[in-house]
Amino acid sequence: MDLAGKRILLVVGGGIAAYKALELIRLLAKAGAETRVILTEAGARFVTHLSLAALTGHPARMALFEPDEETAMGHIELSRWADLVVVAPATAGLIAKAANGLADDLASTTLIATDKRVLMAPAMNVRMWQHPAVQANTARLKGFADPGVAFVGPDDGEMACGEFGPGRMAEPAEILEAIRAELSGPAARPLVGLRALVTAGPTFEPIDPVRGLTNRSSGKQGYAIAAALARRGAEVTLVSGPVALDAPPGVRRVFVETALQMKTASDAALPVDVAVMTAAVADWRPDQVATGKIKKAPGGPPSLALTENPDILAGLAATGPRRPRLVVGFAAETENLIANARAKLSRKGCDWIVANDVSADVFGADGNAATLITAEGEESWPRRSKAELAEALADRIAAHLTTPGAP
Template identity: 60%
Template structure:
């Protein structure tokens, strides 16, 4: 709950600005006091009257009027948290540059309160190097980020850039404002995600169907609890999670090298679906199919065991969590794997259905104390639940 907590909400120019009204409703229901700043762009999508009606407070939109009546410094000092939702590409750029060309930018520069931004923009704008650089600068200064999501836009296209849904933004706000809301602050978490690609020749490889969604969600959930997260990712079609340092690799050997380079770490969550084998001798030229010739025989070699290596490493993280993707005897195989690998926990899931690439997961948490059977959940909720359990263990 957010009883007696003060949230200053900045609404900037995006067609998603209407969702700010629902966010205010959720904040007030949770007990927070909300005051809003409406930018000129935001006013093209929602009205001052609508925001005033739902916040129960005067809406601020003019730097000079605020200077005369309340003062932008007083406004900047009032909140426990400043939330920018939606955060347009333009306002994010002005924040990164420290501009003071309107009330919102001036208050954001003057505030000493923590800041949470919820970006919302066209996918091309979100992926543009300028926006990426602005986000990196803001994160380096401690600005927290929630979203954006991926999906259909107002324009007839789809991709990353959708405003996070109000309940997701509320959860991020609660995590930042609740007592102990950043229990992993000062901790370094190493997370692996996605598949590995093991080359056969310059154009072919061995892989699996892992989408990386679960590992990416875990990285984001740990970052939301305050951890400094290094995400070592195999080839996936996902944007880097906000506030996370991502290292992209291809093969299992590259993934192990990246993991060892990231040490020391307090926490390691090995969610990647690493290929067990690779071709012993990768062809330097494309293997050709010759008329009448037999199919080539591929000699296989074992890949390094990343989970076992980190579990027995000289710089072993304090908590090592493995994953077991099984199609039968899920808990039995995971229990055996935990002992064999030397890790602390195993997250086991049945991948005989559409888990790989899907949005939901049913997992079992296997520890030395026993097995916790979790219900089927969205992968984001699996990640949040696991992150909370990790935070409890690290405490």
């Protein structure tokens, strides 16, 4: 979505992540948006008024009681001027003030005065983010009626304090995509309020510290599906095996290595409304993992005793109170594509199967052809980019989940 003519009011809170606001302003300008800034007193300790003014072409507002501005009720004017209010970084203090109606400075007063949607990008220490008070305030904001408050992030990662976990502010490009989504209107975001689980990539089952069993998978298709669902407003958890891909904007990614770890992470993501299981999960793992590298020996290669991995897709599709409303599996086949995929649909107990022939140029490629198989019939999608295929599947998922009376 082009942002030409759109007006963004950016509230810059205090925190080391405030430097990312400069890049966000640059990206907004490149997309055609006009940005004005409210800089909190704490935020001014990390970025300067001059830097923000130079990038936006407007002075950064800081004080609530500025005579030249407040004679015209400047905080009201700012809140009405914007098409969207973005808080980045959204500190624990700003979240608390907005959630509880506190208005003691320009930023918090504007957040209370605005009649526009607010998008918050939290940034704080992992223990602060996980504190019950912060989580309660976040939940309260998410529950506000129109125009409402949305969130992007926080992401998992290493923080300036040296700790690791959720609390790292979303990257500027991710915030930009969230802004685009917020301004695209409800018709373009039919999955708002719904939760999705996507698995992607391979799993890796260690044999010893340097070797392992795995399946071929770049993760590109699963990542594209996660991104497409997020663009439609879903809250997406992406459980990913080892791949060399960046997390899609607006998606919470959980990295795993083994099938057992993927099952644990998938179960932890429940409940969800839809699960799309694209991961190439290894069927077996070594019964014993050697603690040291297995050396070549005159007697030839060692014998490996294998044990079966849990069937994540079948387990998720099993009847139970936590079963997603829609479970979508993937069938990577080299022969008898439709027959084998239909057999898998029945055997696994899922609702849909996306079947694709992997005997040709699929692994690692940017394109794919597939057939969506449901109880009602088949829908063939000729070869196209994996991103385009993801959009087609996300549209079908949205149509199903938003159809009155659909399971």
